[in-house]
Amino acid sequence: MSEAQKRLYFEMVDNNIEKHGFHVTYVLEAKDFTPFGYSSGLYKNFGIPEAFVSGLPNGLTNTLITNYAQAFRDQKVPLKQKLANLIDRFPVYIIPVKNEALNxxxxxxxxxxxxDYFESIQIIFPDLDGKFPQEVGYNYDQEIFGDYELK
Incomplete structure (x- = not known):
């Protein structure tokens, strides 16, 4: 990416944060590379941790992060609990992530x-059979960066 392209991209990010309170960046899938998406601006503007999603297509990633922002804006985020209402397609867990893990x-x-200080979370989703990463038989390309020991 050229310097001019970077400048234009960061202008777009900054404009989205100013207009909507946050921006979602999506990094496309490539050979031997798991796609991911993440937010910028949620902690600063809504008081909730920045969100990270690994292994889903752009549309689902954007929906999860946007729904997360709307559902928990200025509220305490429920960590390590199965949530059935973040998206209508499957339940999710929200787990804490150390920023350094996403460096x-x-x-x-x-x-x-x-x-400046900020916090991050990762939204974890099940595989196509409804199994989560800690369950026997889980089969999906989702990188886990946070504390995933669920009770």
Whole structure:
């Protein structure tokens, strides 16, 4: 990406944050690379952790992050609980993630906060058979970056 392209991209990110309170960045799937998406601006503007989703297509990733922002804006986020109402297609878990674990992933978010404090979560979803990563037989390309020990 050229410097001019980077500048235009970051202008778009900044404009979306100013207009909507957050921006969702999506990184496309490639050979031997799991796609992912993440938010920038949720902690600063809505008081909730920034969201990260691994392994879903762009549309579902955007829907999950947008629904998360709308559902928990200015509220306490329920961590490590099965949530059936974040999206109508499947239940999810929200788990805490240390920002350092996403160091090479959430570049626009790190740029936004520079040296300021922010928190992150990951939205975990089931495979096509409804099994979550800790369950026997789970089969899906989803990278887990957070604390996934569920009770």
């Amino acid at each position: 090479e992933k959430i570049l626009s978010t790190f740029r936004l906060y520079e040296n």
